Amino acid sequence: MSVNFKNIHIGSMVKQRTIELDMDISRICNFFKCSADEVEKMFLHEDLPTNILLSWCKLLEYDFFRTYSQHLILFSPPAKKDASKTEKKRTELPQFRKNIYTKEVIDFILELVNSQQKTKRQIIDEYRIPKTTLYKWIMKYNKKEIEDKKK
Template sequence: MIFKNIHIGQMINDRVAESGIEVSRICNFLKCQEKEIEEMYKAKSINTEILLKWSKLLEYDFFRIYSQHIILYAPSMVANNTKTKKSSLPQFRKNVYTKEIIDFILELIVTNKMTKDEVIIKYRIPKTTLYKWIIKYKKNEI
């Protein structure tokens, strides 16, 4: 699964190939040389400011890949017993569940790797949300 082991340079390279954008345009937009772009393709991670530029140029939200990783693989706040502290950073009320995340969660249930209750606890998905997904996406499989 692409969300577990992220190699952002490879993903950028794949997106460039899909979009057909010329290297000269990329160099001009990022204000760098072709050699630097090749190095970015080889990099497992890159600077967020540069990643933001890539996202704009390629019209693809590369940050969402990291968000999905956090949703799937970060330890639960409940499991850590951490209390919510006030923060100056923005607080997000809802997780963003993509089709890939929904499919992943439902696959865990269908293959009996996790029960519905285990999914609800581990991924902090509201019970009503999970059951709506089951009805909407996997009517007869679960």
């Protein structure tokens, strides 16, 4: 299953992970204290409340929230930089770097390049991935792919 970072259907991702782990429905029902029908309904939901999704993350040992982070990396509009506003607003919330790319995002981008769905220039412009980063990925991961095919 290829992850669609633009249109996330978290219920189907949760279902896919339960299938991959061959997790018994009774274990899931015991964990959530609900019926099998309620579990099946969760699989059909495009989104889930964060407390429920957090529970799924723990049960299935997978960070589903990372999917949303990757969506932000790929599809959030660039922050406007105003030179006249040099002072940043303070926040008590934790601050995260935006340019941390997971293997899934790298694979997604390389698939776009290799299948010629997008040009390198389009990827650089649309996803704001630095040119040097994109070219390093192409060299590194396409080289690995060629070596793996030779084995």
